[in-house]
Amino acid sequence: MVGLLCQRDLRHVPSAQRAQTSVQAAMRPVSPEIVVGPDETLLAVLPRMARNEAGRLLVLDDGRLVGLLTLSVILRQVAVGESLAA
Numbered sequence: 816m817v818g819l820l821c822q823r824d825l826r827h828v829p830s831a832q833r834a835q836t837s838v839q840a841a842m843r844p845v846s847p848e849i850v851v852g853p854d855e856t857l858l859a860v861l862p863r864m865a866r867n868e869a870g871r872l873l874v875l876d877d878g879r880l881v882g883l884l885t886l887s888v889i890l891r892q893v894a895v896g897e898s899l900a901a
Contacts, residue, residue: 816880818842819849821871843869850875853882857889864889 820842828836843849848867851860853876860872864886874882 816845816873816875816878818844819869819871819873821869823868823870845873849873851884852876857892860884861889 818839820838824841824843825833828841848863849869849872851863851872851874853874864870864872870886872884873880874884
C-alpha cells in the first residue's frame with residue numbers, strides 16, 4: 816500500500832495535465848492522516864477526515880489493508896444509531 820487516490824484529489828491536478836500525470840503524483844501517500852485502525856470508533860475518526868479533507872480513510876491492520884472507510888458510511892451508521900435510540 817503506497818497511497819490513496821480519490822476524485823477529490825484530482826481537483827488539484829490541472830485538467831490540461833491529467834493525461835500526463837501519474838497516479839503516484841496525484842495520490843495521497845500513506846500517512847497517519849489517511850490511515851485508521853480497525854478498532855477506532857467511527858466518531859473518533861470524523862475529525863481526522865475533516866481536518867485532512869479526506870472523504871475516505873484506509874483501514875490498516877498490521878500494515879495490511881483490511882478496509883476502506885468512507886464519510887458516507889460513517890454518516891449512515893450515525894443516522895441508524897440515532898434512529899434506533901429514538
